[in-house]
Structure formats: structure tokens, C-alpha cells
Amino acid sequence: MRALAAEGLLIGGLCGCFASAATVLALRALIHPTPAWTPTALALIPLASLAGALLALRRTPSRGACAALTEDATHAGGLLLVEGLPGADAWKRPAPVAAEVPVRIRRHLLKSVLALVALIIAFIVPASWFASAAPSAPRAFPDITADIRNEIEDIREEESLEPETIEELAEELKRIEAAADPADPGTAIDAAERLRERVAALLELNSETLKRIVQDSDALARIANFQKMLEESCAGSCPNGEERPGGEGECEEPGEVPGAGSPERGRGDAEMSWTDPSELGESKYDDSAKELKPGKNAEEGKLGESISQEDPTAKGAASRRGAAAIGGRSAGTSIKRTVAPRHRGTVKRFFETERKHQ
Amino acid sequence: MTLLSPDEIAPVKQDLDRTLAALDSMLLGRPALHRLVLAGILARGHILLEGLPGLGKTALVTALAKILELDAKRIQFTPDLMPSDIVGSHILETRADGSREMSFRPGPVFCNLLLADEINRASPKTQSALLETMQERSVTLMGVTRPLPDPFFVLASQNPIELEGTYPLPEAQTDRFLFRLRVGSPDAATLTAIISSRSQGKMPDPGFTLSKDALGRAFDTASRVVLPEAVASWIGRIVAATHKAEHVKYGASPRAAIALAESARAFALLDGRPSVGFDDVRAVAIPVLNHRLVLDYRASLDGVTPDDIARGIIESVPVAE
Known part of the structure; x- marks a missing residue:
């Protein structure tokens, strides 16, 4: 009976440890900003512990039931049930066999360790676990x-x-x-x-x-x-910036005034001079690009700097998209996250x- | 409530042990059956023995009557047996002075130990007469009630086969029996011992007889065996559980609870204890319950017997409430 009582005490203590750990977790979850489901889920843990404790209390046998179970286990022939009656002292009662009461020390030790670990973890769980970034x-x-x-x-x-x-x-x-x-x-x-x-x-x-x-x-x-x-x-002005004669008179035509040319006419009255095409890069680019077949890389050095044989680098939309997904970072910067x-x-x-x- | 002292129980237990030993020596190979029969006697109950012919049912009753020094009678039940053949009747007698009057001739039921052989062969009317007598322990004829001798036990036997032309006992009447015990076939070793040690199968004389006073003391002691509250509660829950069990149409009656308690007391006394334990109830529960459970048709289809159900109930009902 002492062994059973000690066992019950130990199990009760373990239940208390688990319940404390659950309560601490729930409190910490309530303090920190959490996703919507977390407080509800964690609040269920102490509720479940409470329900389990009530169930255990309900299932705890009474003293009479304990006596009946012991009587049945020891096959005492009712002698354990008639304790206290006059004349009961004259009868030898078979003592409960201690060996038949299994006390699983290793199992209890394991449970104790688990309970302590649960309690410790409840205190050292990082706050980030409760954060909404989870x-x-x-x-x-x-x-x-x-x-x-x-x-x-x-x-x-x-x-x-x-x-x-x-x-x-x-x-x-x-x-x-x-x-x-x-x-x-x-x-x-x-x-x-x-x-x-x-x-x-x-x-x-x-x-x-x-x-x-x-x-x-x-x-x-x-x-x-x-x-x-x-x-x-x-x-009230002419195109060349001078005021109209008399305010409403006709302006002089462009080009008639020395030094007042236009893009169509060149500078002043000078005639347009038409020569051969210049040797600028864009004309050479056109000739070279037309020779290229689809999917063929240009020969090195034949084209200008605008074409490269290297792999394209991630720029623009993709980087911006990545940055936007993380939020708060500019495009193209590296993303570091633990x-x-x-x-x-x-x-x-x-x-x-x-x-x-x- | 005072617990019996060891000094009070010891002589009774000694007598009962010697009775059992004598019974075992006369009828070989059935110590468990003998123990139950003696427990039934101590509980002042009637016993229904069920078994094939030739298994020693009548021999058991005869041996018991010899050991207990009881007045034993036997009635062979037949379909034409009348109630007056059992309880007795009035006849017109002529006295010496020439006057005539109706006088009562007691039937065979006026004895201590009655063997009602093949009880299911008699008509329901005759069966009812006997069963009424078993319950009342008295006979009432023409307005006059005559008590039966004390103690009075009926050990009835019935054959579970050859049911053609029989009148199976109604459930209400089998309830009057404390136990229904099945007499099984003895094993080969027992048969060998019987034929090698007994000429013509005759039983030896009992080396011990229990006087009526000693039997009365045993009855008195059995009634003082304490039934603890926890055990009484368990008995009550067992009987209540028979009404909710699967395959059971009608469960056991309150009479079953009384029978369980009394027979458990007797079993505790046979073990020399002043109180009833759970094991005593377990020992007598199946013989007490098996003829009191009325099963439905599904039980027949599933091959479930009353013994199976009683066993299941005993195992399923916890001893602690």
C-alpha cells in the first residue's frame, strides 16, 4: 500500500509538472504576438490537462473500492473486508504480497525526466516560435x-x-x-x-x-x-523670339534672318551637304547582326559591347520580385535569413x- | 454483527471435511461436484442434477442420505404421475369401532432428502405440485397445512437427451432450484478405479456419518458467515448485469441474488472462513445463474450457452464499484 501511495504521489507530481509546463507555454504564447491559431491551440493544453486531472480524480477508487481490489488480488476470502468487526482480530489475514504490486522504477524515472524536460523547455522556448513569422x-x-x-x-x-x-x-x-x-x-x-x-x-x-x-x-x-x-x-511674338511688327504684323520666315536656322534647313542659309554613310558603330552592327542566324552567338570581338556570350544575370523583375516577397529590402540585395x-x-x-x- | 471465532468454525469445518471425504470415497472422481452439492445443502437449497443416465446421480443422492443420516426417498417421475402421488392424499379409513373417516396418507415428499428422478417426464401439473412444495416447504391439502420435515431438500435429476415426450421445466420453476449442476462423465482413471475396487459397482459404506445435530449446527454456522458489503454489492451488480447482457431475453431474479449470497456463505464455511470473499461468489455463480437466464434465439444461432454468458458477466463486472 505504501508503494502504491508513493507511486500515486509521484504520478501526481509528474502530472503537475506537465500541467505547469503547459500553462507556462500558454502564458508565453499569449504574451508574444502570435498567429491567430496559436493562443487557441495552446489554451487547449491546460484545458486538456484539467480534464485529464478531473477524469483521473473521478477514476480514483474509493477506500472501499481499494479494499475490495486488494481483497480480490490477495484472495483473502473476505477477511480484509471485515476489518473492524468484533472478532476480526482472531483471524489471520494474508498480508498483501508486495511482489505482486509492480513498481516500475525505470518507467517512473523516465517520466520524471520527461516532465522536467517539458518544464525546462516551456521556459527556454525562443520567443520567435510564437511570432507570426513562423x-x-x-x-x-x-x-x-x-x-x-x-x-x-x-x-x-x-x-x-x-x-x-x-x-x-x-x-x-x-x-x-x-x-x-x-x-x-x-x-x-x-x-x-x-x-x-x-x-x-x-x-x-x-x-x-x-x-x-x-x-x-x-x-x-x-x-x-x-x-x-x-x-x-x-x-504676340514671332517664332524667332522677336515681337511681331506692330504687335500683329507678319513675322519674317526662318532662314531669312542670318543665324536663325532650323533643323530642316541647317544653320542659317547654308545648304545641306549629303555625303557617304559614316563608319559609326550602329551601321556596322546592322550589317553584322543581319548575318547572324537565330540562336547563333556572335564571334568574339566581331560585335560591339552590347552583345555578350556570358550567361544572363538575374536583374530587374526577378530580383525585385524576390525583394518584394521578403519586404523592406531593395532590389538586387542579398537576402539573409536564419x-x-x-x-x-x-x-x-x-x-x-x-x-x-x- | 460479530465475526465467528476460529473455535466456532473449526468443529463445523472438521465435520464438513469428513463429510466431503466420505462422499469422495463413496463416489469417485467428482470432488468439485460433491463440494457444490454440500454447499447447496448448507445453503438449504434444492439442486437440479443434469446428466446422462448411469452417471451416478441417484448414487450421489443415496450416498448423501447415508452420510447425513437423513430420511431419503425417491420418486421416479412418469407422465402419469399425479400430484397426490407426491404430496399424499386423504383416504377413507375404517376404524376399529367401525366408524370411518378421511385420514391423510403423506406422500414421499415427507422426507428430508427427496430424489426426484427424471423430473421432466412428469406432467406440468405434477411438476408444479412438487415445485410448490419445494418453495413452501409445506403441503396444504383440504385446507390443512402440513409442514415438511426439517431439513428438506430436493435433488432432482433430468436427462438432457431423449426429450421426446417430456415436459421441460418452465423457467419460473427452475428458478426454485438453487443450483443446476451438470454431472459429467468420469475420466478413464476414475472408471478404472471404480471397476477395479468395487464389485458390481456397489458403493462402500460411509466411514463417517453426520448427525442431524451436527448438520443443524452447520446450518446455524453458515447463516452467521458475514457477507461483506463490497461482496454484496458485487452480487447485486452481477445479477443486475444479467438483464443487460447480450443474448439474454430475461435476466436473473432477486431469488438468484439471495441464492448467490447464501451459497457463497456455505462455500466460505466449507473453506473454514467467517466471511465471504469474491472467490466464493465466483465458485457458485455459474451453477446459480445458468438455469435462471432465458436466452433469445440469437444465442442458439451463435451457439452461446448460459454458462458462457454467466462466465462473461462475472469477468466483466468489476469487484470495485
């Missing part, structure tokens, strides 16, 4: 492809991109879906993610172009406005997949 759970391949398909449909409806580009994206999506291997979902997911990034990049580029057009149209409006203002202010241990496998697989593609 990675979301990986999505399933069908979800990703469904999103991409929806995006493509939206683009098609809004006519945000060229029809050929839209068809190309749709074909690419079909190809990825067809090539998806259930045994290796990571590769398919990576390919789908790349396609999604490409769609996002195209949309971003398109939006930038639109924005530029809008900006250009503003500039044109401003120029038109400026021109209008200029015409109004120059209403990869959590549990994500290292995923990152490694991602880069391995990239290598295969290249």
Missing part, C-alpha cells in the same frame, strides 16, 4: 495548382496579359500537373510554386507597365499644358531541385 504549414499540391488555375482564369477574364502568355501559362500548369509524381510531391510542389511566382511576376510587370503608361500620360498632359501656356504667353533547424531539410530539397532544373 512558417505556415506546407500546402498540398492540388491546392497550389487550384490557386494557379484560378489566377490564370482571373487574368484571362481581366485580359491583364497577352493571350499567348496566358495560354503558355495554362500549358505550363497542365504540364506540371501531368508530371506530378505522387511518390515525390516535393518536386511537383516546387515546380508549381515557381509557376505561381512567374504568374505573380508577370502580373507585377504588367502593373508596372500600366503604371508607367499612366505616369507618361500625366507627363504628356503636363507638356500639353505647358505648351498651351507657352503659346498663350508667346501669342533557417530554422526544422526547415533545413525543405530548403536543402528546394535548392537540390533547382540544381536539377538547371
Whole structure:
């Protein structure tokens, strides 16, 4: 009985450790900014502990039940149940066999270690684990492809991109879906993610172009406005800047005035001189470029600096896109982020997949 | 409530041990059956013995009657047996002075130990007469109630085969029996011992007889064996569980709970203890419950017997509430 009582005490202590650890975790999660689900999930832990404790309390047998169980286990013939009755002292009761009460010391030690570890971990868990930057759970391949398909449909409806580009994206999506291997979902997911990034990049580029057009149209409006203002202010002047004779008289024609030439007529009254084409780079470029067949690299040194045989470097949209995804960084700068241990496998697989593609 | 002292129990246990030893010496190879029969006697219950012909059912009753020095009688039940053949009847007698009057001639039921052989061959009317007598322990004829001798036990036997032309006992009537015990075939070693040591299979005389006073003392001692509350609670839950068990159409009656308690007391006394333990209940639970459970048709289809169900209930009901 003492062994059982000690065992119960130990188990109760262990339960207390686990419950304390759960409570600490929940409190820390509530203090730190967390994703929406985290407080709810962590709050369930102490609730579950409480429910378990209540259940354990309910299942704890009464003193009479303990006596009945002991009586049954020891086959005492009811003598343990009639303790206290007059005349009971005259009967020898078979003592409960201690060896039949299994006290699993190793198991209890292991439980104690686990409980202490849980308690310690509850205090030293990094705050970043509770932060909203915590990675979301990986999505399933069908979800990703469904999103991409929806995006493509939206683009098609809004006519945000060229029809050929839209068809190309749709074909690419079909190809990825067809090539998806259930045994290796990571590769398919990576390919789908790349396609999604490409769609996002195209949309971003398109939006930038639109924005530029809008900006250009503003500039044109401003120029038109400026021109209008200029015409109004120059209403009493001739094109050469001199005032009209008498305010409303006819201005002299350009060229008639020495030193007041125009691009059409050259300087002053000088005649245009037409000579052979100059040996500038652009004419040589045209001749050389026309000789090139599609897909053929130019010979080194034959062309100017504008053509290079080196691999293209990532600039422009892709870098900007990467920067935009991270946020707060300028385009083209390197991205440094500490990869959590549990994500290292995923990152490694991602880069391995990239290598295969290249 | 005072617990029996070892000094009170010791002589009774000694008598009971010697009784069992005598029974075992007269009928070879069935110590467990003998123990249950003696427990049934101590619990003042009637016992239904079920077994094939020639397995020693009648011999058991005869041996018991000899050992216990009881007045034993036997009735061979037949379809034309009438109630008056059992309980007795009034007949018109002529006295010496020439006057005539109705006088009562007691039937064979007026004894201590009655063997009702092949009880299921008698008509329901006759069976009811006997079973009524078993319950009331008295006979009422023409408005006069006559008590049966004390103690009074019925050990009935029935053959589980050759059921053609029989009247199976209704469930309400089998409930009157404390135990239903199955008498099985003895093993080869027992058969060898019987034929090698006994001429014509005759039983030897018992080396020990238990007097009526000693038997009365044993009854008194058995009734003082304490039934702990936890054990009583377990018995109650076992009987209640029979009503909820699968394949059971009707569960055991309150009479079953009483029978369990009394027979467990007797079993504890046979073991020389002043209190009933869970093991005592387990020892008597199946013989007490197996004829009190009315099974549904699915039990027949699934091949489930009342013994299986009783065993399952005992194992499933926890001793601690």
C-alpha cells in the first residue's frame, strides 16, 4: 500500500509538472504576438490537462473500492473486508504480497525526466516560435495548382496579359500537373510554386507597365499644358523670339534672318551637304547582326559591347520580385535569413531541385 | 454483527471435511461436484442434477442420505404421475369401532432428502405440485397445512437427451432450484478405479456419518458467515448485469441474488472462513445463474450457452464499484 501511495504521489507530481509546463507555454504564447491559431491551440493544453486531472480524480477508487481490489488480488476470502468487526482480530489475514504490486522504477524515472524536460523547455522556448513569422504549414499540391488555375482564369477574364502568355501559362500548369509524381510531391510542389511566382511576376510587370503608361500620360498632359501656356504667353511674338511688327504684323520666315536656322534647313542659309554613310558603330552592327542566324552567338570581338556570350544575370523583375516577397529590402540585395533547424531539410530539397532544373 | 471465532468454525469445518471425504470415497472422481452439492445443502437449497443416465446421480443422492443420516426417498417421475402421488392424499379409513373417516396418507415428499428422478417426464401439473412444495416447504391439502420435515431438500435429476415426450421445466420453476449442476462423465482413471475396487459397482459404506445435530449446527454456522458489503454489492451488480447482457431475453431474479449470497456463505464455511470473499461468489455463480437466464434465439444461432454468458458477466463486472 505504501508503494502504491508513493507511486500515486509521484504520478501526481509528474502530472503537475506537465500541467505547469503547459500553462507556462500558454502564458508565453499569449504574451508574444502570435498567429491567430496559436493562443487557441495552446489554451487547449491546460484545458486538456484539467480534464485529464478531473477524469483521473473521478477514476480514483474509493477506500472501499481499494479494499475490495486488494481483497480480490490477495484472495483473502473476505477477511480484509471485515476489518473492524468484533472478532476480526482472531483471524489471520494474508498480508498483501508486495511482489505482486509492480513498481516500475525505470518507467517512473523516465517520466520524471520527461516532465522536467517539458518544464525546462516551456521556459527556454525562443520567443520567435510564437511570432507570426513562423512558417505556415506546407500546402498540398492540388491546392497550389487550384490557386494557379484560378489566377490564370482571373487574368484571362481581366485580359491583364497577352493571350499567348496566358495560354503558355495554362500549358505550363497542365504540364506540371501531368508530371506530378505522387511518390515525390516535393518536386511537383516546387515546380508549381515557381509557376505561381512567374504568374505573380508577370502580373507585377504588367502593373508596372500600366503604371508607367499612366505616369507618361500625366507627363504628356503636363507638356500639353505647358505648351498651351507657352503659346498663350508667346501669342504676340514671332517664332524667332522677336515681337511681331506692330504687335500683329507678319513675322519674317526662318532662314531669312542670318543665324536663325532650323533643323530642316541647317544653320542659317547654308545648304545641306549629303555625303557617304559614316563608319559609326550602329551601321556596322546592322550589317553584322543581319548575318547572324537565330540562336547563333556572335564571334568574339566581331560585335560591339552590347552583345555578350556570358550567361544572363538575374536583374530587374526577378530580383525585385524576390525583394518584394521578403519586404523592406531593395532590389538586387542579398537576402539573409536564419533557417530554422526544422526547415533545413525543405530548403536543402528546394535548392537540390533547382540544381536539377538547371 | 460479530465475526465467528476460529473455535466456532473449526468443529463445523472438521465435520464438513469428513463429510466431503466420505462422499469422495463413496463416489469417485467428482470432488468439485460433491463440494457444490454440500454447499447447496448448507445453503438449504434444492439442486437440479443434469446428466446422462448411469452417471451416478441417484448414487450421489443415496450416498448423501447415508452420510447425513437423513430420511431419503425417491420418486421416479412418469407422465402419469399425479400430484397426490407426491404430496399424499386423504383416504377413507375404517376404524376399529367401525366408524370411518378421511385420514391423510403423506406422500414421499415427507422426507428430508427427496430424489426426484427424471423430473421432466412428469406432467406440468405434477411438476408444479412438487415445485410448490419445494418453495413452501409445506403441503396444504383440504385446507390443512402440513409442514415438511426439517431439513428438506430436493435433488432432482433430468436427462438432457431423449426429450421426446417430456415436459421441460418452465423457467419460473427452475428458478426454485438453487443450483443446476451438470454431472459429467468420469475420466478413464476414475472408471478404472471404480471397476477395479468395487464389485458390481456397489458403493462402500460411509466411514463417517453426520448427525442431524451436527448438520443443524452447520446450518446455524453458515447463516452467521458475514457477507461483506463490497461482496454484496458485487452480487447485486452481477445479477443486475444479467438483464443487460447480450443474448439474454430475461435476466436473473432477486431469488438468484439471495441464492448467490447464501451459497457463497456455505462455500466460505466449507473453506473454514467467517466471511465471504469474491472467490466464493465466483465458485457458485455459474451453477446459480445458468438455469435462471432465458436466452433469445440469437444465442442458439451463435451457439452461446448460459454458462458462457454467466462466465462473461462475472469477468466483466468489476469487484470495485
